[in-house]
Amino acid sequence: MIAFVLRRLAQTFAVLGVVALIAFALFNYTGDPIAFMVGQDATLEDRARLRQELGLDRPFYVQFARFVGNAVQGDFGVSLRQGRKVSVLLAERLPATLELSLAAAILALAVGIPAGVYTALRRHGVVAHALLAASLVGVSLPTFLIGILLILLFAVQLGWLPSFGRGDTVALGGWTTGLLTASGLKSLILPSITLALFQMTLIMRLVRAEMLEVLRTDYIRFARARGLTDRSIHFGHALKNTLVPVITITGLQLGSIIAFAIITETVFQWPGMGLLFIQAVNFADVPVMAAYLCFIAVVFVVINLAVDLLYYAVDPRLRIERGAAH
Amino acid sequence: MTASVSDVVVAGRFASKARAAWDSDLLWSFRRSPVAIVAFAVLVACVAGAVFAPWIAPQHPYDLASLNLLDALAPPAWVSGSKPGFLLGTDDQGRDVLSTILFGARISLFVGIASVALAAAVGIGAGLVAGYAGGRIDATIMRGADVQLSFPAILIALLIDGVARAVLPHESHGEVAIAVLILAIAASNWVQYARTVRGSTMVEKGKEYVQAARVIGISPLGIMRRHLMPNVMGPVLVLATINIATAIVIEATLSFLGVGVPPTQPSLGTLIRIGNDFLFSGEWWITVFPGAALVAIVLAINLLGDWLRDALNPKLR
Numbered sequence: 202m203i204a205f206v207l208r209r210l211a212q213t214f215a216v217l218g219v220v221a222l223i224a225f226a227l228f229n230y231t232g233d234p235i236a237f238m239v240g241q242d243a244t245l246e247d248r249a250r251l252r253q254e255l256g257l258d259r260p261f262y263v264q265f266a267r268f269v270g271n272a273v274q275g276d277f278g279v280s281l282r283q284g285r286k287v288s289v290l291l292a293e294r295l296p297a298t299l300e301l302s303l304a305a306a307i308l309a310l311a312v313g314i315p316a317g318v319y320t321a322l323r324r325h326g327v328v329a330h331a332l333l334a335a336s337l338v339g340v341s342l343p344t345f346l347i348g349i350l351l352i353l354l355f356a357v358q359l360g361w362l363p364s365f366g367r368g369d370t371v372a373l374g375g376w377t378t379g380l381l382t383a384s385g386l387k388s389l390i391l392p393s394i395t396l397a398l399f400q401m402t403l404i405m406r407l408v409r410a411e412m413l414e415v416l417r418t419d420y421i422r423f424a425r426a427r428g429l430t431d432r433s434i435h436f437g438h439a440l441k442n443t444l445v446p447v448i449t450i451t452g453l454q455l456g457s458i459i460a461f462a463i464i465t466e467t468v469f470q471w472p473g474m475g476l477l478f479i480q481a482v483n484f485a486d487v488p489v490m491a492a493y494l495c496f497i498a499v500v501f502v503v504i505n506l507a508v509d510l511l512y513y514a515v516d517p518r519l520r521i522e523r524g525a526a527h
Numbered sequence: 528m529t530a531s532v533s534d535v536v537v538a539g540r541f542a543s544k545a546r547a548a549w550d551s552d553l554l555w556s557f558r559r560s561p562v563a564i565v566a567f568a569v570l571v572a573c574v575a576g577a578v579f580a581p582w583i584a585p586q587h588p589y590d591l592a593s594l595n596l597l598d599a600l601a602p603p604a605w606v607s608g609s610k611p612g613f614l615l616g617t618d619d620q621g622r623d624v625l626s627t628i629l630f631g632a633r634i635s636l637f638v639g640i641a642s643v644a645l646a647a648a649v650g651i652g653a654g655l656v657a658g659y660a661g662g663r664i665d666a667t668i669m670r671g672a673d674v675q676l677s678f679p680a681i682l683i684a685l686l687i688d689g690v691a692r693a694v695l696p697h698e699s700h701g702e703v704a705i706a707v708l709i710l711a712i713a714a715s716n717w718v719q720y721a722r723t724v725r726g727s728t729m730v731e732k733g734k735e736y737v738q739a740a741r742v743i744g745i746s747p748l749g750i751m752r753r754h755l756m757p758n759v760m761g762p763v764l765v766l767a768t769i770n771i772a773t774a775i776v777i778e779a780t781l782s783f784l785g786v787g788v789p790p791t792q793p794s795l796g797t798l799i800r801i802g803n804d805f806l807f808s809g810e811w812w813i814t815v816f817p818g819a820a821l822v823a824i825v826l827a828i829n830l831l832g833d834w835l836r837d838a839l840n841p842k843l844r
Contacts, residue, residue, distance in 0.1 A: 341826040343776045345783045346818045460682040482689040505677045
């Protein structure tokens with residue numbers, strides 16, 4: 202157990218190290234940072250002095266260590282485009298992305314699980330077939346196209362819902378939330394549906410497959426023989442046993458929801474971190490890119506580590522297998 | 528005389544081969560699946576339209592001489608106010624939307640197929656080496672693959688593309704953008720091939736023909752290339768088929784986000800992004816038709832892939 206945890210932790214730090222190296226390389230090899238900072242008429246001596254003051258003449262590993270040291274403290278320098286601290290920019294954008302991602306995750310679970318259960322129980326019904334066909338179309342529709350079609354229908358044609366931005370927000374300490382105002386909630390509807398749709402189809406197919414698998418097992422047959430009601434068999438016995446993989450996959454998908462939020466935020470001009478990143482890419486705003494890169498790497502690595510350890514704790518078979526292999 | 532006889536023989540042989548192919552399991556299951564037939568027809572139509580775009584498109588949309596600003600923003604033919612000759616309407620520059628779709632599908636399909644080919648080549652190579660060599664080499668390659676697999680492909684493609692744009696000088700974006708894009712999508716996709724090939728290689732390398740090849744002194748590279756590779760290619764081909772759809776979606780998404788192909792050579796994703804600006808002024812056709820073309824291609828490939836996987840799965844026969 203301890204060896205497994207240590208190995209996973211070592212792997213985690215290796216990944217973070219590689220990502221930090223990429224981010225550092227971005228910083229250092231995209232143009233001369235001195236040229237950004239001094240005027241046209243700065244003399245060579247001025248430049249050299251500034252270079253020395255900033256430590257840019259030091260060896261590679263010293264600079265890298267300093268970069269990592271700053272990054273750990275959340276200091277990624279100043280945005281080239283907006284002239285503000287990157288950490289402040291990211292902190293401002295974080296609530297928008299998290300609220301959107303959370304709403305999408307809840308929506309995906311709230312629709313995906315019942316739909317999966319339904320299609321498994323009524324597997325030959327017309328509605329189940331229609332749902333499965335719709336899920337294939339849902340997988341084939343790129344996220345941004347879903348967003349555009351939703352805007353076209355609900356914002357342009359019907360005029361029911363706003364098509365961009367977050368609506369009015371309320372500041373609670375350092376956190377700005379759109380969940381407390383009517384316009385904020387209305388603005389959340391279309392982006393969260395767009396973001397949830399893909400995960401929804403994924404969860405539905407997963408729950409369906411797991412349910413079909415579980416319904417074939419002996420203990421379900423035994424429960425039927427005991428004369429339990431369908432309701433108690435389906436929800437008390439079958440669904441409960443399908444939920445472990447569903448929870449793990451959903452946990453893993455939380456990271457991709459935050460990643461896919463980049464696309465949704467661009468379509469709906471949602472003022473989150475993803476939109477900030479895309480604008481940074483388009484304007485080659487390196488400090489913002491590097492910071493986002495590190496942020497998303499940490500999110501993924503933490504989620505993966507948590508899921509792996511959870512798996513290990515929940516599934517005893519994994520322990521035996523690993524014990525036999527090593 | 529002899530020539531004609533041999534012609535007949537060849538023709539006869541060809542006919543019997545065609546006959547055998549027609550009766551084969553695969554085509555039998557194809558004929559029995561209306562979904563596969565329709566998907567195949569749609570795909571053939573889209574690919575043909577894309578390949579022959581310069582000859583069949585009503586207009587060359589990027590030849591400035593053929594454009595007329597007076598034709599701009601005409602709606603599709605069945606909507607009032609349309610202009611003759613523009614079946615699906617025109618964009619703000621007076622380009623025929625149908626023609627831009629045909630030319631855009633060309634870029635989309637090219638990037639999709641090229642990136643899948645590159646990813647498959649790298650993945651097959653890495654998988655063969657990892658599976659055949661085993662030990663430390665295997666562990667290194669597959670650990671890297673595991674790490675990469677825990678990030679979504681689109682994020683990796685986006686990051687590689689973004690980093691490349693930051694590193695390369697701004698002037699060279701147009702020329703190398705497509706190459707960078709293909710590279711980024713391929714880099715985000717090779718792991719699946721490597722895993723599949725590694726699995727089958729580990730099974731195959733214990734078999735007698737590989738041992739025999741080793742005994743007669745063929746080099747490891749020769750064994751991998753000439754003996755192992757042909758035997759592990761089956762699942763790779765199915766995977767590649769489905770992945771073309773994924774690659775096209777990633778390309779379209781990156782282009783939609785504005786970090787994909789340059790606007791001088793728009794793909795379907797770029798067209799959708801350009802059209803997105805006209806959504807609110809009511810010119811929906813500039814976005815909706817390229818979007819429909821994209822969905823048709825992706826859905827057709829996905830359906831064909833699903834059918835192929837089922838048809839080749841012996842458990843389902």
